[in-house]
Amino acid sequence: MGHHVTIMRRAHPAGVDSGARAWAARLAVLLVACLLVLTGCSAIPTKGPVGVIEVPDGEPDAVAPVFDPEGPAPGATPEQILRDFITAGTGAGDGYSVARQFLSPDLRDTWQPEERIVLFRGDPRVEKRAAEGVYQIQLETAGTVDARGVRTNTVVPATETLGVRMVQFDGEWRIDQIPDGIMLAQSSARDLLISHSLYFYSSNYRHWVPDARWFVRRTGVTARIVGAMLAGPAPYLQGSVTSAFPEGVTLARDSVPITSGKATVELSPEVLENATNLALQQMNQQLAVNLLDLNDVTSVEMASDQPIQLGPPAPDLIVPELTPDVGGEQVAVAEGELVRVRNGAVTDIEGLDPVGELDPRDPATSVSGSAYAFLDADRENLYVTAPGSEARAVVGGRNLTKPSFDPENWVWTTRAVDGRTEVLAVPPGGTEANSAVLSAGWLGDRSVRELRIARDGSRALVVTDRSGVGEVLLAGITRSTEGVPQSLTTPLTLPTDGSIDTATWAGQSVIVASSVGAGEATPVILQLDGDRQAMAALDGVVGISAGSDAEDTLYAEAGGTLYRRIGGSWVDEQLTVTDPAFPG
Incomplete structure (x- = not known):
């Protein structure tokens, strides 16, 4: 069958x-x-009850809202034709038949409306140029969506100019040349577009990796x-x-x-x-x-x-994880030692030797909880340890960033070397001598403030400083056939408002970012599809930690204590710990 x-x-x-x-x-x-x-x-x-829908x-047709734009008005000027053409792009029905009415007969059949979607703010500006029939449309852009549904958000205010040629047919102005695509106001994009995550396998087939895309709501x-x-x-x-x-x-x-x-x-x-x-x-x-x-x-x-017949079950078929659960327990530093933090309580880590003489900071733990890593106070040495084992130094250097474990227990960090940043991954049981030094030429003159590996092991969240401006970047991790990390791909930039100093994963498709310092900070939740949600402000934020989601397992270290997010507020857990981190 x-x-x-x-x-x-x-x-x-x-x-x-x-x-x-x-x-x-x-x-x-x-x-x-x-x-x-x-x-x-x-x-x-x-047997048993069956629900039928x-x-x-x-x-x-993706339950599209009704947009019913009008066709060209008789006797309309070229400027009015262009403005009404932009509005007509909201009508995707019948192959954008209304928008095609604004085009010349030759262009009508070749125009590709979804080849590129420009999202704009404010009102479009239409200007006539010196040459006969030549016009241009100027837009303040919020982003673009390409033919594959990949959305690129504008990080800083930007404009785009589209060249247009107008001609007359039977006494009416029509568009004879214009780039493929439509233009949508950012304010109406949510009604006209749907966000949908595509999923691909991680390189070892053990995790689903989301790839946020945008599509026009239509049949x-x-x-x-x-x-x-x-x-x-x-x-x-x-x-x-x-x-x-x-x-x-x-x-x-x-x-x-x-x-x-x-x-x-x-x-x-x-x-x-x-x-x-x-x-x-x-x-x-x-x-x-x-x-x-x-x-x-x-x-x-x-x-x-x-x-297609799928055949008998393959014995080596893996059912990938969609949302890896990292639990509700964090590792932190209290009174100079590594501790567990869970349900408002601080406890010792059973079997772990004291590390207070190493002055631990920025601890991390593997998803399995069997391994730990941390920096010293000067952030010049990276140590790894485990219950029943002595702490050992595995990497040295300047400006080491907080360590992060991937699912295969590689420990990741970055360091400053001769005016550039070097990305390192240390294998389980390894040292700097057999660590992987990853290629990431796109870092250029950026310095790295934070590096966090996604719990699928396929993506790296990188917070960089570029000329004093914080950036939140998302890069892919390429690996050899043996699983050895090789490079970080050219990243996707996530748009943020204000200064960002730190960021962390809160599940597979959500990132939480914040500024740090003595003043007031407003942490922000960033969706991979470009959406942003500002949270309640908090004074003196020095760090953010998150588990498998931003609803139940999101914390901020501020003012010498730990705060937990509950709904739209921050609640003081009254715990004196520093540098808390969920597994990963």
């Missing part, structure tokens, strides 16, 4: 990371169901999401994640039919070339997790002319 994967239906507001743990639980059920389906239909329960056949969104996934990851993730689908595989048609909740994904013949059962099952897993968050999809089926 043919196999498909059942996906639990879920409503999820675009761009919001709350509820991630519930989603992860649903995904766990989904992937267990995947394995059960592979073993045969006898594993599927046939009626949905129309065909492909969903066919499922096919565009699948097409974007097949085209591969965003530039900053290339080389650091992998796809189960071979290069060259595409959708065999421009739609993904959805019948009674089942999405049938028709793929090009390349999908079956040299495909093992393991490869097909990995593809099916990836397809399922990418469509999980679409409300109209309850199951998926791969096909290529006919349904």
